[in-house]
Amino acid sequence: MDKQALYEHIIAKRSYLCVGLDSDITLIPDFLRSGKDPVFEFNRQIIDATADFCVAYKPNIAFYEAMGGKGWETLQKTLEYIPKSHFTIADAKRGDIGNTSGLYARAFFDKSASGLDFDAVTVAPYMGYDSVSPFLRYRDKWTILLALTSNPGSADFQRLETSTGKIYETVLKTSQEWEGAERLMYVVGATQAADLAEIRRIIPEHFLLVPGVGAQGGSLEEVSRHGMNRSVGLLVNSSRGIIYAGNGSDFAEQAKAEAKKIQEEMALYLDKFL
Numbered sequence: 691m692d693k694q695a696l697y698e699h700i701i702a703k704r705s706y707l708c709v710g711l712d713s714d715i716t717l718i719p720d721f722l723r724s725g726k727d728p729v730f731e732f733n734r735q736i737i738d739a740t741a742d743f744c745v746a747y748k749p750n751i752a753f754y755e756a757m758g759g760k761g762w763e764t765l766q767k768t769l770e771y772i773p774k775s776h777f778t779i780a781d782a783k784r785g786d787i788g789n790t791s792g793l794y795a796r797a798f799f800d801k802s803a804s805g806l807d808f809d810a811v812t813v814a815p816y817m818g819y820d821s822v823s824p825f826l827r828y829r830d831k832w833t834i835l836l837a838l839t840s841n842p843g844s845a846d847f848q849r850l851e852t853s854t855g856k857i858y859e860t861v862l863k864t865s866q867e868w869e870g871a872e873r874l875m876y877v878v879g880a881t882q883a884a885d886l887a888e889i890r891r892i893i894p895e896h897f898l899l900v901p902g903v904g905a906q907g908g909s910l911e912e913v914s915r916h917g918m919n920r921s922v923g924l925l926v927n928s929s930r931g932i933i934y935a936g937n938g939s940d941f942a943e944q945a946k947a948e949a950k951k952i953q954e955e956m957a958l959y960l961d962k963f964l
Contacts, residue, residue, distance in 0.1 A: 691777050691809050692830075693897070697921045699745045699775060704957040706922055707949065708746035708779065708899070710929025711736065711768065713753055719937050729757070732941075733768045736933050739946035743953040746777035746925050748899075766805045777925070778809045779899065783836065785814030785821050792824035799828045810834050812877060812899070815861050819868055826870030832897075833874055837861050838889070840879025840902030862892045875899055878917070880908020880926070886916035894919060901927040903952075910952070914959035922964060928952060 691699075700706050711733055715723070718732040725731050737747065749768060754761035772778055784794040794811075801807035810832035813822055825833040838848055838858040848858040855863070865874055878889055880902035889898075898917055902908035903926050910926060917924050932952075936944025 693921065696745070696777055696897070699777070700922050701960075703743070703745050703953070704960055705743055705745055705953040706924045706926055706956055706960075707744040707952050708748050708777075708925045708927040709736070709740050709744045709932055709949065710781070710901070710927045711747055711749040711753075711933065712929040713749075713933065715757065717934060717937075719939070719941050721939065727760075727764055727767070729754075729761075730764045730767050730771075732933075733764075734771055735942040736945050737768075737771060737773075739942040740932065740949040741773055741776065743946070743949040744776070746779060746927075747772050748779040748781050748927055748929075750929070751780055751782040769806060769808065779834065779925075780806070780808040780811040783812050783814050785817055787817055787821050791821050795825045795828060799825075799831050810875065812836065815865065822865070822868065823870070826868065826873055829870075829873070831873065833870075834899050835861060835865055835874055835876050837876040838878050838882045838885060840881040840908065844879065844882070859888075859892060862889065866893065875925075877901065880910070880913050883909055883912035883916055886913065890917065890919065895921070895923070897921075897923050897925060899925045899927060901929070903928055903931075910955055911959065914956070914963055918959070918963045920964070922960070926952075926956070 713729045713732055715729055722728045722731050749765060754765040780798045797804045798806050798808045798811045812834045813825055815835045850857050852860060854860050875897040878898045878900055880900050900913050903910050932945050932948045935948040
């Protein structure tokens with residue numbers, strides 16, 4: 691999906707919501723667990739309930755890797771079930787060099803190799819350009835670099851001052867010089883909303899994937915006010931707050947209600963800030 695198509699989908703849906711499929715088999719409703727593939731059944735019902743209110747889905751790969759081979763089958767089935775109109779993100783946070791990085795890219799982008807065909811994958815930039823470039827070689831795909839994350843430990847390294855600014859600022863600036871930089875997005879946590887104005891000064895046109903709204907306490911209003919650009923430029927993720935909104939037989943309806951609530955708030959901000 692290219693940038694224009696993503697923008698048009700956002701405007702049509704009046705939503706920039708990404709639903710995180712952090713589907714933990716120990717947390718899904720008990721009545722699903724006796725099924726043949728309980729996590730897929732959970733995901734299927736969540737997708738059916740929320741597709742009208744979001745524009746993207748983001749499976750966190752760790753939840754599927756932890757189930758071994760069966761988990762990868764569940765991931766593939768989930769990806770194939772997501773409507774083709776929706777943007778898909780593999781939240782894998784990969785980062786290595788040489789052939790290894792190329793194989794990670796192939797795993798998530800090359801359906802003929804792995805069965806997976808995501809639109810985007812999250813990548814850690816710590817090892818530099820040669821660890822990211824294999825992902826950027828896929829010209830119809832997006833690479834989402836970790837920049838300023840929402841976890842408390844982000845300050846340990848990301849905010850350290852260097853001669854060219856804070857480390858996360860250096861990531862933003864340096865990556866703009868890479869071949870294929872037009873296919874970069876960046877992770878900026880919702881709990882870091884105070885920094886969005888400066889981030890937008892450095893990367894005014896790029897999309898931001900923003901986790902941390904909802905369960906982690908980030909403000910959707912602040913993120914929208916400071917992060918939105920002329921092409922919206924935001925994919926705001928909510929995982930636990932939506933998929934675990936309920937744990938009874940009506941869990942999907944509870945997820946739907948939460949997704950609808952967020953979408954309605956986003957519609958207001960599109961009118962106000964776009």
